Amino acid sequence: MSGKRTEHVVVIGGGVIGLSVAWRAASAGHRVQVVDPEPASGASFVAGGMLAPIAEAWPGEEELLELGSASLERWPAFADELSRASGLPSGLRREGTLVVGVDSADRALLDDLADYLARRGRTVTRLSGREARRREPSLGPAVRGGLDVPGDLAVDNRQALAALRAAATAAGVEFVAARAEAVRAGAVELEGSTVDCDVAVIAAGAHSGELHPALRGRIRPVKGEILRLRARSTALPPPSRTVRGPVHGRPVYLVPRDDGGLVLGATQHEVGFDTAVTVGGVRDLIADAEQVLPGIAEYELVEVRAGLRPSTDDNLPVLGWLEPGVLAATAHHRGGFLLAPVTADAVLALLRGGEPDALVKAADPSRWGGQQWTS
Template structure:
């Protein structure tokens, strides 16, 4: 666990990615809006106080830049619901090659990132380095697990096949429904509510309780601030839009960008484990059960976060079918789930892009977006906030060009 007591030596320069000249993509560098002639800003206003807006604000404050964050309901969206899995390995699937390097790099720097936040905010943010087990619920699921294992090994990732008896020895709550397992030592977890709450406290009155409604521009069409829903103007040298699915409601952002965002919802259950059964599990248990994904994420306080459903429909609230699926599939792997108390159910909208890779970049003079993180916002916060802060400061070339190309907001030909 990383806590404030770690007191690490941490500087922004220690986590700046190395530029791989072999993969240098000149076209990618010139496909975004060029840096402002005004140079490094002294002030930035940010729309949105989810994990992306907050961690970007935290990085900018560390660089000596004054920040203001606008949000009428801080940490109430996708970051509030998120389970907090940091799973660059177990999230690997076949058809998202540009997403893998981002996840791997973010996972690589996350420990230092989490330790630096804990140091600055003087709080435990719930970062746990226990490994992740991925379990199969039947023979077909075991074959799916084998295929993913092959892909992960092909990509050079560390994944250890373990026997079911080994898995049960480590996690006795695993039931007879578990017929296959792998151990992923590099997939960890963080508590998004603790992390975001700690940064909110760190920022204090720099977070203003109003929704950003409009980007303000001067006569040269340079972004000079945001207007809040309260009617007040918040001037700054640079504007960052990181309001998740609500980014599209802000006037002034190019519609060609906001049209690409789509809300993707999923049920998340929070359960309280009876004292007599604690700890039910000691690490994240990810499962494939009859082709469905399910995640069982334990917290240090004896609670469990249960999630995995994904839907793109018009239902804003919690879907009964999703709740049933989660409990059914989790019970197959960990029967003790049915002895727990459900104390919270949420279904927040996550902002998806066409390829499920975030869009981070300068989209106008003095205007940067950081959006479209889909289901990976917690994991990608480390790399996303770094790239976003570098873009604001005009130092984005300190990052691997391939990563910048992957998150280029104009990669869809939508300029």
């Protein structure tokens, strides 16, 4: 593909990454098809929609922090462009994030995170429990401290997916309601038929590992259970910011929605492709969330679902050529929405025969020791 224009692109997967790539590629003049039996579903439909590279930073994952931070910087322009292209709201929320803890061990974790971020040149504001409640009055008395992370944003995942599908359709993307079984240079194999193409882009989430030999055994599903709540008229309103914790060492997050809704998540279990919601998972999420926001006991429980995060051993996505004619843009773990802008930009650069931003190279599949393809 190097040095010449890619005419026909087939994207396998219609989640946030696949739709972002398809929309941007079609807008750039490529003929684009998306292969997915149910676009805008799967893990993207279940997601909390946090855009939080700072709050989710972890020692040893510096490359992911840099990649996520670069993508977050692109989100406001990405959201504005998406709204114009689709005629729909992008779902971007700019209120920021509070990270809170309820015991001394949680406070120690927050101190460690703040110290680590300071060493990486990123500052957050440490808060006492009282200061945290001034920012979000619905926080309960169990909250003993926190961090204010105003730059970490959020997006209403379902609004964003609707806008991405509308923008892709307006740009001329064709949707093929079928399940891909294998991908090779020049072709995507479906049940009983084949779709020919110049370049195939694998963006099939947790199922990506089934589609190409270079991904086999590299991508695993991590199950996450999520609840959707809605404030009743007699209950305290949800927080304006995303609120997340450790709660007695367990991660929990609460992400507000415009309609009085609140997304509560998420468990993490490595149980293969099981998407059944468990009683224990729901119990633990509610118990931990009530420590942070006691008022949710009066909320309506609207929906209970589980999704499958596509994960790698180093938590970095897979972004680059698997062989000439086959690109991977997958395995974004918790960061599908966060990394959508930088992923779409990288794929466009590769389709043009160029190189993506240098920070994307950490996600190249050649990190596993194989050949680094350039086209």
